Amino acid sequence: MLLLVAGAAAHAQDARLLNVSFDPTRELYKEVDAAFSAKWKRDTGQDLKVTSSHAGSGKQSRAVQDGLEADVVTLALAWDIDVLADHGLLPKSWQSRLPQQSTPYTSTVVFLVRKGNPKHIHDWPDLVKDDVQVITPNPKTSGGARWNFLAAWGWAQRQPGGTPASARAFVTRLYRHVPVLDAGARGATQTFAQRGIGDVLIAWESEALQTRQELGADKFEIVAPSLSILAEPPVAVVDRNVDKHGSRKPAEAYLRFLYSGEGQELAAKYFYRPRDPAVVARHAGQFVNVHTFTLAETFGDWRATQATYFADGGIFDQISEAPR
C-alpha cells in the first residue's frame, strides 16, 4: 500500500497511472494494463506504467477516501464511487461522464452447482429447500455479494403477487441456508469449490465461468435462474488526484480504452459482458442465457439502495439479527 502511494506520488514525467479496482477483476486488468500501455506508447511515444490494485470494493473505496492516490477507480458498485464524490474527490455527476452510466462491462448473478446438479437446483425457490446449503459472501464486506442479495430480492419482488414484504421473507429464508459468510467473492468461491462446502454458490457469471475454466468443467455446472439482476460495476477518473499528478489525459484515455473494440474484447475474454453489441455477438456462446432486470428499474439508485438495505442497521442487518 505504502509503495503504491509512494509510486503514485512520484513525478508526472515518468508517467504512471494507478487503477484502484475490486477483487475479481485481477486477471482482466492485468491484461488491460499491458495492452493500454502498449497502445499509449504507440500513440504518444510516452512510456506509461499502469498499476492496478485489488481488494474488496468497500475497502478500496475507503483507502482512496483516506488518501490512496488513485487516478482511476473501477469498483463493484456506484455507491463506492458516490462516497468519493461526497468527499469532493470527483463531481457528484460522475456517472454521466461516460457512456452506459460509466459501466463499460456488466455481469449477472448465476448459480454454480456441483456436477450432475445432485440437489436439482434450477431457480431461486430451490435454494431454500430443506437440505440445500447456499454459499454467498457477506454483503456488508463484499460489493459483489450486494448484487447477489439484490438479485434474490428482485426476483421475489417481481413474482406474481410479489411485494417488498414477500421479498424480505424469501431473502430471510435464503440467508438461513448460508453456513459461511466469507468476506469477499473470491473467498466464497474457494469455500465452495476447494473446501467442498455447500450445494450451490451464488456468484457473478464472470466468477462462475472462470471457476469452471480453472477447476474443470467436469466438476461444476452453471445454472441460470429464471430472472436475475444486471450487475453494473462502474469506472471513474478521480479528478482531484489526476489534477495533482497531471495524469488526466492518460487516465481518461484508459477508461475510454475499456469501451474500445480492444477493451471490450478483453472484457469478454475474462467473462465480463461487453456493452458493444458486435463484441457481444462474437462471444454470445459463452454467456448464460438469463433474463435480467436493472437496479434502476427495481431499486432506484445505489445511494438509496445502500441506505435502505446495507447501511448500519439496514435491512440486511435486521435480517441477520432476526430470531431464527
Place this chain on the structure above:
Amino acid sequence: MNRRHTLPGFGLSLGVTISWLSLIVLLPLAALAFRVAEQPWDAWWGLLRQRRVLLALQLSFGGAVLAAFIDVVLGMLLAWVLVRYRFPWRRLCDALIDLPFALPTAVAGIALTALYVPDGWLGRWLAVLGVQVAYTRLGVLMAMVFVGLPFAVRTLQPVLESLEADVEEAAWTLGASRWQRFHRVVLPVLTPALLTGFAMALARAVGEYGSVIFISGNLPMRTEIVPLLIVQKIDGGGDIAPAAMLGACMLLLSLLALLSVHGLQRWSGRWREVR
C-alpha cells in the same frame, strides 16, 4: 540524579523511550480516543445495547480467556518436555513452536479451515463423533489457541530452564509426594511467567482477525468476532464513528483484562514473600 548508574545517559535514554512510546503506541490510541470522545452517550448506548454487538464481545473476550487458559496448560506441558527431556528432533520441535508467530494469519486460518471442514483430514473423524469445528464457535477457539500458544511456551521456557532440579530432589528427599513437589515447589516459581503468558495469549486472541475469519464462517449472532464487526462498519462506506467506538470498547476491555492479570501477578508475588 545523585544515584550512580552503571551506564551514563539515563535522562537521554528515558527521553528517547518516552517519545518513541508516545509516537508509536500512544498517538494512534489517542487519535482513536479523540475520534470517539465527541460521540454522545446515547450513541454509545445504542451501540452497546445491540444483541449482535454483545454476542460478538462475548465471543471475542470469552473465547480469548478460554483460549489463553488452554494455551498456558498446553504451553506448560510443551515447555516442560522441551526443557526437561532429551529426545531426537528436540531442537526442531523447539523451532516449530514459533511457527504461529511467523505464519501470516490468513495462511494459518486457511490451513486450519482445510483441516477442520467436514471432509478435511481432522474434520472427517470429528464428523463421525458428531463434532463440527469449522464455521462454529469451536473453530474460533481453535484459531485463538493456535495463535496464542507460542506466547505461553516462550514465557515459561526460560523460567523452567533456570529452575534447578536439585530443589525438587531436596523436596523429594524430605518425603514430598509428586503432587506436592509440583504444587509446592514448581508451580509457585512458574506463576509469574504463567500469568505473563496468559496475558499475552489473551491479548493476541482478542485482537486476532486474519486466522479467525476463515474458520468462523462469520455468521451474524453466532460466530462474529468484534474485529469483524469493525471491518464491516468500515467497509460500508458510511460514517466511521461506530467502528471507532467498537475499537475503543475493545481497547478498554483489553486494558482491564491486562491490568487484572498484572494485579494478580503482583498479588501472587507478595503472597509468596509473606510465606
